[in-house]
Amino acid sequence: MEYLRLPLPVQKAMRKLGSDISDARRRRRITVKLLAQRADIATRTLNKIEKGECSVAIGSYASVLFVLGMIGRLQELVDSSHDMIGRELEEEHLPKRVRLPKNLKMENTGE
Numbered sequence: 197m198e199y200l201r202l203p204l205p206v207q208k209a210m211r212k213l214g215s216d217i218s219d220a221r222r223r224r225r226i227t228v229k230l231l232a233q234r235a236d237i238a239t240r241t242l243n244k245i246e247k248g249e250c251s252v253a254i255g256s257y258a259s260v261l262f263v264l265g266m267i268g269r270l271q272e273l274v275d276s277s278h279d280m281i282g283r284e285l286e287e288e289h290l291p292k293r294v295r296l297p298k299n300l301k302m303e304n305t306g307e
Contacts, residue, residue, distance in 0.1 A: 202250055213257075214248030220264050221246075235259040
């Protein structure tokens with residue numbers, strides 16, 4: 197199967213992720229075989245993950261991060277609190293002022 201060529205920054209980020217996963221595994225003194233068993237993936241798949249190969253399913257990456265105790269990092273990956281560009285774009289479209297609907301105005305004033 198032929199894969200589309202990914203942008204260079206994506207390839208670099210994936211290689212770094214794989215390297216970081218490999219480092220985390222080794223810091224915990226966990227063998228490739230044991231981590232693969234705990235993550236319920238093949239050792240070959242874990243080897244691909246540690247190389248940062250993009251053809252591996254994100255679920256496999258997530259399983260490995262879970263076993264390493266790092267799944268929270270994945271949960272925060274695209275959290276809106278970290279999405280500065282999205283928040284800036286959203287703020288551009290905020291209304292200049294907010295008005296209550298007429299029926300609510302009458303209820304609030306007691307009329």
